[in-house]
Amino acid sequence: MGISGPMMRLPVGRLNSIAPSxxxxxxxxxxxxxxxxxxxxxxxxxxxxxxxxxxxxxxxxxxxxxxxxxxxxxxxxxxxxxxxxxxxxxDPEGFWMEAQKAVDWIQRPTRALETPDQCKPYRVLWFPDGKLNVCYNALDRHVKNGRAHQVALIHDSPVTQSIRKFTYEELLFKVKQTATMLRRNCVNKGDRVLLYMGAVPEAIIAMLACARLGAIHSVVFGGFASNELAKRIEDCHPKVIISSSCGIEGLGKAIAYKPLLDGALKLCKNLPNKVIVLQREQLVARLSPGEESWADAVDSIPENQLFHGYETVDSNHPLYILYTSGTTGLPKGVVRPSGGHAVVLLYTMERMYACKPGQVYWAASDLGWILGHSYICYGPLLNGSTTVLYEGKPVGTPDPSSFYRVMAEHKVTTFFTAPTALMILRREDPHSKYRKQYDLSNVKAMFLAGERCLPEIQRWWVRHITGVDDTGKALHSIVTPVKNVISDNWWQTETGSPLVGIEVGLSENGSELPPVKYGSAGMPVxxxxxxxxxxxxxxxxxxxxxxxxxxxxxxxxxxxxxxxxxxxxxxxxxxxxxxxxxxxxxxxxxxxxxxxxxxxxxxxxxxxxxxxADDIINVAAHRISTSAIEEVVIEHNEIAEACVVARPHSIKGSVPVVIAVCKHHRLKHTLDQIKSDLVSSIRERVGPFTSPHTDNVVFVDRLPKTRSGKVLRKMIRSMIAVLMKGPRNSLQKCPIAAPATIEEEAVKDEIWDRLYEWEKSVDTSQ
Missing domain, CATH: 2.30.38.10 (Luciferase; Domain 3)
Structure with a gap:
């Protein structure tokens, strides 16, 4: 049985008497x-x-x-x-009706949930008769209740060598300016606004301005290429698009966003009414007729022309659309309900993440991902906390001390990052040279998510941060008073908040909290x-x-x-x-x-x-559809068929491997050129964060398929996973059983032999 089943008389063993890691x-x-x-x-x-x-x-x-x-x-x-x-x-009714009291409702709900159609139990409406405005809850009420001069948002940008701070009062003013601009461009309740901006304060301001008007924002990660951006524009039909002129990936390294947006719009049938561009001094964009800069369209609006109101929306009115990769190649637009999301974010900020109003929360993520939506923008601001928006990397901006500097300088209470960042820091700061320069005593909890954190990586981080050596141990007990807890947690774009974790904020007594178990995401919440x-x-x-x-x-x-x-x-x-x-x-x-x-x-x-369980590749916490990559590969004029699968990577978690069939037999130098072409196309069309490399392009004579014509990707993934574990000498014969639906079983052995030879020569660091 699973974690929840019938009551059983099982022995109550001590927590350190556990199954192996x-x-x-x-x-x-x-x-x-x-x-x-x-x-x-x-x-x-x-x-x-x-x-x-x-x-x-x-x-x-x-x-x-x-x-x-x-x-x-x-x-x-x-x-x-x-x-x-x-x-x-x-008692979900009683439990959640108590939790919803943390929200300032315009019309307070009288019931927690209802299922309108019993034949569709998956369609549940939470707080169905409640009405609210999420922006009001994130800003206005804090200004009215004594937090007007508290810092709401810190933009820490080592790539531009600048730090900008906004109080709740200042942030509310900027949001009102942006909402006024959107109203002038006929954006009303239910209309969509697409944001393509990167880690800049104006992105959060625009998100909140949309929520203020009841408009639905869709934030797209700035690294997406034109064709992927076009798919999202075509799907949500935004009335306004707000873009940055560029993103900044490192010191002096600007990535032009505006040409990518222009390229996307050329592919779209449904064009926006208006394009607004935040001009960044590192790379100013050329504007087309009818387009406006953020400075002219937003910053120039005087206080006496501001729209001071806000729209009342139903609890289940969409707050935003966030696209996540789909296995068909078409992105899935996840729709988030306003009321239920606000309730859960408020519930988790203190209980799960141990961050109280007035304290500082830092999620080292991009606003284009779910973590950026839930715990950079909405969660901390709904809670009356200070949120940090970081524009930089764990290393190279300028060195491996960046994360520690931000935590110490801004007195961060709760820190959130991906395990990939820890792997990079372990490589760059193995002896804690940079860590020892900073006092992190203010940090109460650190959380990891994005991909599974390997036990040895989590143990290293505990030792690196706290000095406690848990080598060989499965559990890490939480001290009293609670501080420097380092815990994994698990959730998804679809869920918007954690499903599993350790609720660190439930007690200051460490013995009242479950110990952290290395390699585990925690317990259900x-x-x-x-x-x-x-x-x-x-x-x-x-x-x-x-x-x-x-x-x-x-x-x-x-x-x-x-x-x-x-x-x-x-x-x-x-x-x-x-x-x-x-x-x-x-x-x-x-x-x-x-x-x-x-x-x-x-x-x-x-x-x-x-x-x-599906064909999504998780590269350094970026989820990528294999179909999106396949779409690019198959357009090469010398490629007949192709599929893309994941292979394990010691730092990034996974990287894509292209399995391709050429139209004609080719000499080695020609195949090498095709590999280079494919890598360049993937980087340009999908994005460089996919980590394509010529070592990870494998040519085969034919692909294994089912009788219905589907490529057996799972079988190929399993082969690669087995080969990467080794030892090679014992793996000359394929240990993977042929699926019952395979069209020709001989193809399985052909693929295995090719992958066996490939694995011998592949550079596993790529």
Whole structure:
């Protein structure tokens, strides 16, 4: 069974008597799973269908704090995080009606949730009769309640060698100016505004201005090339586009955004009414007729011409559209509801992330990703905290001390970054030369997300920051008073806030918080009924629905799902594609949200997220659609067929590998030229952050396919994963079983032989 199942009389073991680290999964998990299955058979416990399980009564052994010699668990010695979660599952109405009181509603809701159509249990409306304005909650109410002169936003930009600060009062004024500009360009409630700006304060100002008017913003990461940007413009039909003239990637290195926008607009049928350009002095853009600079359109508006009002919107009115990569090559526009998102962000800011009003929160991310939306822009400002917007990198801007300087200089309470950044810092500052220059005593908690943090990387970060050496240990106990907690957590663009983590802000007494377990994302949080469903051998890429899902035993790897109903704040649909919304997330496992991730829950109740189940490549916390890359590759005039899969990378997590079939047999020097062409095209058309490299282009005679013509990407991914683990001498024969649907089994061996030879020569650092 998964983490939530029927109440069982399991032994209450000590937390440090745990299954081996996930880094040693293969043999250890087999033994652990066999042992637990034998235990279940001896106890005559039947495996139930998940939908029939009464999850509210089950408390995993490790969530019960040992307070008696006998180890008997009761209500008093369960960690508060789990008590809160159980209450949110058994009484969601009462739990969330209490949580919504933190929001200033224009019309306060009288009920927490409703399901308008019982045949569609995935469609839940949270706080359905509530009305509010999210911008008012993020700015106006703080100005009225004594925070007018508190710093709301710090823009720390080592690449421009500048720091800008905005108080809540100053930020509200700038937002009113921008909202006035948008009204002058006929932007009304429900209209879309697309932002293509990078890590600049004006991007946050524009996001809040849209929320003020009830308009729906869509922020696009500045690294996307013209064709990817065009897809998003065509999908959301923005009335106004706001762009920066450039982005700044390093000291003296400007990347022109305006030509990319111009290229995208040439590909679009649906053009905006207006384009506004924030001119940055590092690279001023040439404006076309009818386009305006931010300075002329926004900054020049005097106070006596400002629009001071704000629109009232329903709780489930879309706050924004955020595009995430889709396996079809078409981006998925995740739609975020206003009211539920505000409630959950406020709930998590103090409880999960231990940041109180007036304290400083820094998420080292880009505004184009979900972390930037939730915990650079909205979460900290809704909470009355100070948010840091950082325009720089972990190293090179100017050196590996950048992160430590920002934490120390701005007295950061909570810090959030990706494990990739830690890998880079470990390489560049192995002996803590730069770390030792700064006092980080003000930092209470540090969180990691974006991809799974390997245990050894997390242990290094703990040692690097705190001086505590946990070499060989599986657990890290939280000290009293709580400080410098370093915890992973797990969530998605679709969810908008954490599903799993350690709620560090629930207590100042470290013994009342679950220890951090290395390699784990933590434990499920409020409203999350997390299950792990068995991966069935008979299922292949043609399978659509698992009508009879089965939960796995603790320690067994499976598909991570969330039992319906989902908590508030999670996406309500995909923009312009409700059918795809159901198909992508709810069709395969009826009654559950399919996260698309695989992992396991160990015997102590900790969740381990291990990999994606689909064809999304996660490169340094950037999720990339394989189809988007394939689309570029296949346009080369010498490529007949191609597929793109991920291969493991020690720093970036994953990088793409292009498996291609040429139209004609070619000499080596010609193939080398094709490889260079493909890499250049991918960098130009999709973006350099995809990390394309000629070493990761492999030519084959034909691709393995199903009888229905689908390329067996999963089989190729599995081959590469096995080869990367080695040892090579024992792998001359392919250990991957041929899927039942393969068209020609001989192709499997052909692909294996080619990949075997490729792996011998590939530079794994690329």
């Amino acid at each position: 996930v880094s040693a999964l293969p043999s250890a998990l087999v033994r652990a799973t066999q042992h637990r299955l034998l235990f279940h058979r001896r106890q005559n416990v039947q495996r139930a269908i998940p939908g029939e399980i009464n999850s509210a009564n089950y408390v995993p052994p490790s969530l019960r704090r040992l307070t008696t010699a006998s180890g008997v668990a009761n209500e008093c010695n369960v960690y508060k995080q789990e008590r809160d979660r159980q209450r949110s599952l058994t 409020q409203g999350v009924d997390l299950r792990v469903l068995r991966i069935k051998d008979e299922f292949d890429e043609d399978t659509v629905v698992d009508a009879h899902p089965e939960e796995v035993a603790p320690g067994e790897i499976g598909n991570i799902v969330i039992k319906l109903p989902l908590p508030p704040g999670i996406m309500t649909t995909l923009w312009n594609d409700d059918g795809r919304f159901f198909d992508a997330y709810f069709r395969r496992f009826p009654g559950f949200y399919d996260t698309g991730d695989t992992g396991m829950v160990d015997s102590d109740g900790y969740v381990h997220i291990l990999s994606r």
